Amino acid sequence: MFYREAGQFKDSYESDQAIFPVAQDRWFVFGVVIAAFALVPFFIGDYWTNAVLLPLLAYSLAALGLNILTGYCGQVSLGTGGFLAVGAYTTFKLVTAFPELNFILVVLFSGATTAAVGVVFGLPSLRIKGFYLAVATLAAQFFLVWMFNKVEWFFNYSPTGQITMPPVELFGVLITGPRAPSAAKYLFCLGVVAVAAYAAKNIVRSRIGRAWMAIRDMDIAAELIGIRPLMTKLSAFAVSSFYIGMAGSLYFGVWLGSAEPIEAFGIEQSFLVLFMIIVGGLGSILGSFLGAAFMVLLPIVLKNFMVDGLSMAVVTAKHVEIMSLGMLIVFFLIVEPHGLARLWQIAKEKLRLWPFPH
Amino acid sequence: MSERRNGEVLLSVDKISLAFGGVRALEGVSFDVLEGEIRAIIGPNGAGKSSMLNVINGFYHPQEGSITFKGKTRKQMRPHFVASSGVARTFQNIALFKGMSTLDNIMTGRNTKMKRGILWQALHYGPARNEEIENRGHVEKVIDFLEIQSIRKTPVGRLPYGMQKRVELGRALAAEPELLLLDEPMAGMNVEEKEDMCRFVLDVNEEFGTTIALIEHDMGVVMDISDRVVVLDYGKKIADGTPDEVRANQDVVDAYLGVAHD
Missing domain, CATH: 3.40.50.300 (P-loop containing nucleotide triphosphate hydrolases)
Incomplete structure (x- = not known):
């Protein structure tokens, strides 16, 4: 009833291939984007920005990147933490060496560097598949973190081994560092993520996206109909790493502000982002956002509920939070193995008919 | 004959x-x-x-x-x-791309005919969109020929065996x-x-x-x-x-x- 596409006739392939062919979807997404850009900045404080929105945006972008590789092209990767680090360290080196450089270019360049690194670590994917590839990408994770920890040039020989983001202005407004206004940080990240998501949605519904999915579903058939496996897999690694590199740039540059390689870019980050796409939905752009929201927001909701609502001790609450998060992930995977994105799809199918049973 | x-x-x-x-x-x-x-x-x-x-x-x-x-x-x-x-072919055991719709499966058959780079595709504008629409036209001809209009947007994994065989033929035909x-x-x-x-x-x-x-x-x-x-x-x-x-x-x-x- 609320989600009926009856009467929406497509009279050209162009309108049938529009990004959101159903009018309700179009208006809904349009509304969410407008609200995120025009309303949210007026209502957020430092807490909301730093604890909720910035991690949400940075992780969404990373999840989007990993989903391109794992969800669309079927290549499992556990190197996300390492690729985030490449993006972060490129950003750090660029802003310290060229403070005048426009920050948008810095973010893009961080993505490009990470794409190059991703392609190198993607080379084994032509020969090895599945769990074995996951182990090979694990090598990328450990090697990259080790390198950023050991080679002093990367952290500008700072005695602590940490990297700290200097304040950077974009169009006259501070967007990094502790004195930057929350709204500016938020809007900058939102802009990057919105453009990146739009581009990703376009790519996955074009030739390259179809080639990725073909390789994922049946690689031999894909090869015999003229899709080059090497080029296709490497392009997935490149685009995926580009996104994760940009995410690393936002993650370190705008959100954290300072980072230490083992803690900020460790294997936990790789798993966290992998959980996001599994919970959110493999092979779904929306799923990347839902998964990131689930993994970022749920701990905060649980903690607030237990500490403020049930007046539990903070330490106890932390343990209960970890346990219940784990149980919720298992619960969701059993109820809907295709992730939150699939639940959303089912909800839409139900809404088409509601309140009628058929 | x-x-x-x-x-x-x-x-x-x-x-x-x-x-x-x-x-x-x-x-x-x-x-x-x-x-x-x-x-x-x-x-x-x-x-x-x-x-x-x-x-x-x-x-x-x-x-x-x-x-x-x-x-x-x-x-x-x-x-x-x-x-x-x-040269196009079909397979003994159906080798369709199970996670994709019929339409997308047949579109992959036109992969070698499409040339636009990833940046155009990311914009989905101008040449890339024209190319997409033009190839969609060819694919629709194949869909009409094989009489599979009604399953155009269905994921092929859900189709019965005979239909899957037909979609596979369609994917081969799309390559002309x-x-x-x-x-x-x-x-x-x-x-x-x-x-x-x-x-x-x-x-x-x-x-x-x-x-x-x-x-x-x-x-x-x-x-x-x-x-x-x-x-x-x-x-x-x-x-x-x-x-x-x-x-x-x-x-x-x-x-x-x-x-x-x-």
Whole structure:
């Protein structure tokens, strides 16, 4: 009833291939984007920005990147933490060496560097598949973190081994560092993520996206109909790493502000982002956002509920939070193995008919 | 079948030998496919029929022999080259992309025809969008031809077997091939589905002038629709000719009825 596409006739392939062919979807997404850009900045404080929105945006972008590789092209990767680090360290080196450089270019360049690194670590994917590839990408994770920890040039020989983001202005407004206004940080990240998501949605519904999915579903058939496996897999690694590199740039540059390689870019980050796409939905752009929201927001909701609502001790609450998060992930995977994105799809199918049973 | 068509030689394989370790899958097999004909490759299980298609496709590389396609002779083929020079195929066990819709599956068949780079595709604007729409037009023609309009947006994993076979044929046709290789297009189908599939194969051949090489076990179908038949047994060619000639050949009868090999 609320989600009926009856009467929406497509009279050209162009309108049938529009990004959101159903009018309700179009208006809904349009509304969410407008609200995120025009309303949210007026209502957020430092807490909301730093604890909720910035991690949400940075992780969404990373999840989007990993989903391109794992969800669309079927290549499992556990190197996300390492690729985030490449993006972060490129950003750090660029802003310290060229403070005048426009920050948008810095973010893009961080993505490009990470794409190059991703392609190198993607080379084994032509020969090895599945769990074995996951182990090979694990090598990328450990090697990259080790390198950023050991080679002093990367952290500008700072005695602590940490990297700290200097304040950077974009169009006259501070967007990094502790004195930057929350709204500016938020809007900058939102802009990057919105453009990146739009581009990703376009790519996955074009030739390259179809080639990725073909390789994922049946690689031999894909090869015999003229899709080059090497080029296709490497392009997935490149685009995926580009996104994760940009995410690393936002993650370190705008959100954290300072980072230490083992803690900020460790294997936990790789798993966290992998959980996001599994919970959110493999092979779904929306799923990347839902998964990131689930993994970022749920701990905060649980903690607030237990500490403020049930007046539990903070330490106890932390343990209960970890346990219940784990149980919720298992619960969701059993109820809907295709992730939150699939639940959303089912909800839409139900809404088409509601309140009628058929 | 109507009168024999005698086009130019489109594809000829010459003394192809293929071995996997000690197993000799093909031994000195030669035959040709003329432009516009329907050529059947038959033989008992394990005769090397699918291996032969895989050699033509460039998926297997034969140790000996050569392949001539459209006048150019090669020792072996490369899958990408074969696909982009006009050979498409279907598979014995359905090899569709299960997670994608019918439409997307058939669109992948046009992969080699699309050229725009990733930046255009990311924008989905201008040349990339025009290219997408133009190719969608071709795909819709195939969808109309195969009468699968109603399942256009259905994920192929949810389709019944016969429909999946039809979508797979659609994916091959979308590439507008000159030579279509069909690996057991009627396997596992009921009589009605087989009749439909035969009709499509004949229509493809007649309407688009596509040359077809097919492997099939249903002798009734093979004898009815093919112009010439080549028979393989244990990796060797034992007969080659019109359906009537092949049917009368004593070696073929022996191979199918299981006379001891000496």
